Amino acid sequence: METVLKTPGRSTRELILRLEQESGTRISLCYQCGKCTAGCPAALDMDYGPRQVIRLLQLGLAEEALRAGSIWICATCNTCSSRCPRGVDIAALMDALRRQALARGIVTDRQVATFNQVFLNQVRRFGRLFDAGLLMEYNLRTGQLLKDVEMGLPMLKRGKVRLLPDRIKDRKQLEEIFAQVRNRRGEP
Amino acid sequence: MMRIAYYPGCSLETSAKEYGDSTRWVARMLGVELQEIPDWSCCGATSAHSSDHLLSLALPSRNLALAEKEGLDVLTPCAACYNRFRAAEYQVRRDQTLRQEIREILGIDYQAGNHTISVLELLVDRVGLESIAARVTRPLAGMKVACYYGCFLVRPVSITGFDDPENPMSMDRLMKTLGADPVAWYLKAECCGAGLTTTRPEVGLRMAGEILKNALESGADCIVTACPLCHMNLDMRQGQVQRRLPMERSLPVYYITELVAAALGAEPEEVGVQRHFVEAVRYLKELPGEADAAETDRGGSGQA
Numbered sequence: 001m002e003t004v005l006k007t008p009g010r011s012t013r014e015l016i017l018r019l020e021q022e023s024g025t026r027i028s029l030c031y032q033c034g035k036c037t038a039g040c041p042a043a044l045d046m047d048y049g050p051r052q053v054i055r056l057l058q059l060g061l062a063e064e065a066l067r068a069g070s071i072w073i074c075a076t077c078n079t080c081s082s083r084c085p086r087g088v089d090i091a092a093l094m095d096a097l098r099r100q101a102l103a104r105g106i107v108t109d110r111q112v113a114t115f116n117q118v119f120l121n122q123v124r125r126f127g128r129l130f131d132a133g134l135l136m137e138y139n140l141r142t143g144q145l146l147k148d149v150e151m152g153l154p155m156l157k158r159g160k161v162r163l164l165p166d167r168i169k170d171r172k173q174l175e176e177i178f179a180q181v182r183n184r185r186g187e188p
Numbered sequence: 189m190m191r192i193a194y195y196p197g198c199s200l201e202t203s204a205k206e207y208g209d210s211t212r213w214v215a216r217m218l219g220v221e222l223q224e225i226p227d228w229s230c231c232g233a234t235s236a237h238s239s240d241h242l243l244s245l246a247l248p249s250r251n252l253a254l255a256e257k258e259g260l261d262v263l264t265p266c267a268a269c270y271n272r273f274r275a276a277e278y279q280v281r282r283d284q285t286l287r288q289e290i291r292e293i294l295g296i297d298y299q300a301g302n303h304t305i306s307v308l309e310l311l312v313d314r315v316g317l318e319s320i321a322a323r324v325t326r327p328l329a330g331m332k333v334a335c336y337y338g339c340f341l342v343r344p345v346s347i348t349g350f351d352d353p354e355n356p357m358s359m360d361r362l363m364k365t366l367g368a369d370p371v372a373w374y375l376k377a378e379c380c381g382a383g384l385t386t387t388r389p390e391v392g393l394r395m396a397g398e399i400l401k402n403a404l405e406s407g408a409d410c411i412v413t414a415c416p417l418c419h420m421n422l423d424m425r426q427g428q429v430q431r432r433l434p435m436e437r438s439l440p441v442y443y444i445t446e447l448v449a450a451a452l453g454a455e456p457e458e459v460g461v462q463r464h465f466v467e468a469v470r471y472l473k474e475l476p477g478e479a480d481a482a483e484t485d486r487g488g489s490g491q492a
Binding site for chain 2: 022041042044045073075076077078079081082089091095098099102109111112115116117119120122123127128129131135138148151154155158159160161162166168169170173174176177178180181184185
């Protein structure tokens with residue numbers, strides 16, 4: 001098959017611009033040296049390494065980048081960004097990719113996205129994190145009922161886990177913060 | 189008396205209870221008054237910044253704004269909270285439009301005029317190593333310790349900026365002040381695997397294993413950290429790591445404030461060291477002492 005070079009379409013250009021704005025970085029700065037991937041502690045388990053994710057964006061293959069499993073493996077340790085000789089904020093870009101993937105409903109790793117969703121639901125309802133509830137709901141929703149159950153009793157014995165959530169007083173304000181953010185989402 | 193707003197965050201009251209207890213103990217001994225932020229709420233951690241940018245700034249800002257009303261800077265012992273607070277104050281401070289937006293979302297006239305500090309900054313910069321040295325009554329003589337900074341305390345440099353992101357040394361200097369013998373190792377600022385130990389155990393446990401392995405290879409008998417997430421991965425999950433990566437011996441993992449408290453005269457149980465998963469009280473009570481420390485000094489911490 002013949003390879004034809006072409007300019008990315010309008011929706012792709014808009015998506016890339018949005019990713020650049022949100023992460024405050026420029027994709028075109030990257031000269032593909034690979035220092036990010038070399039230092040990434042999670043790269044070993046990624047489909048596309050950080051350098052390749054940037055390359056996909058440079059090539060206008062934004063959809064492919066949004067589907068990369070690596071954006072959900074990135075732990076935001078910021079090693080890549082702090083080492084990049086061209087000042088590309090790769091970690092911020094990974095963050096922006098995760099948010100865009102979420103907004104567009106293309107989530108290739110349900111585990112991490114579900115964890116985040118359950119976590120934030122708790123914050124909205126209680127104002128604080130309720131570990132036991134978080135793990136139970138996460139296990140239920142990901143169908144791994146026995147995950148980490150062996151930690152439960154030892155945590156309890158060590159006084160490291162609450163059986164009931166700790167609620168803040170001004171939960172109304174928390175609801176309001178979440179509602180306000182929801183209303184503003186999608187606006188430039 | 190130094191006064192500072194105290195943000196325990198969700199972990200210091202549950203899974204990292206000993207970090208909270210030892211922080212309060214150390215603050216009391218060093219004459220730092222901790223004023224807990226009334227009705228504080230969760231910082232949103234990684235879940236917020238992975239899901240919504242504005243939410244990730246609004247959640248820490250609510251707490252910063254509550255402390256600002258009292259005219260106080262904020263102490264966040266949890267490194268993850270610290271990182272989110274610093275990110276929020278940094279962005280809100282330099283962007284007027286964003287500041288207005290956050291004010292509207294919170295319904296509070298937040299100016300981003302106050303600052304967040306970590307326990308490490310409190311001890312090294314505000315209290316000072318000389319004044320800590322003067323209060324040491326039980327030096328941690330002979331303790332071979334790997335000072336583990338992880339990610340959140342030192343990166344991104346633009347928002348943390350108090351130590352070097354590649355070879356931070358402030359915790360090493362603090363440990364020397366306490367009489368311990370920090371080892372030189374290269375994964376001191378590497379990621380512990382963070383939440384991946386929960387969501388992607390095969391990835392997260394491999395990462396935690398790398399840290400433990402490098403500490404062990406470098407001659408450390410224990411690790412010291414300032415992050416509940418790192419502690420959870422290295423201490424609570426050390427058994428899970430060892431099932432994949434057998435270790436010659438287990439490594440106790442201490443919170444920075446537990447070691448300061450011990451050197452200042454606290455019994456380990458007083459500050460909660462018995463709550464760890466890897467037995468950590470015995471090593472602290474039976475430190476090798478001066479002689480052994482002098483003998484191994486030639487290896488020392490060659491990075492200083």
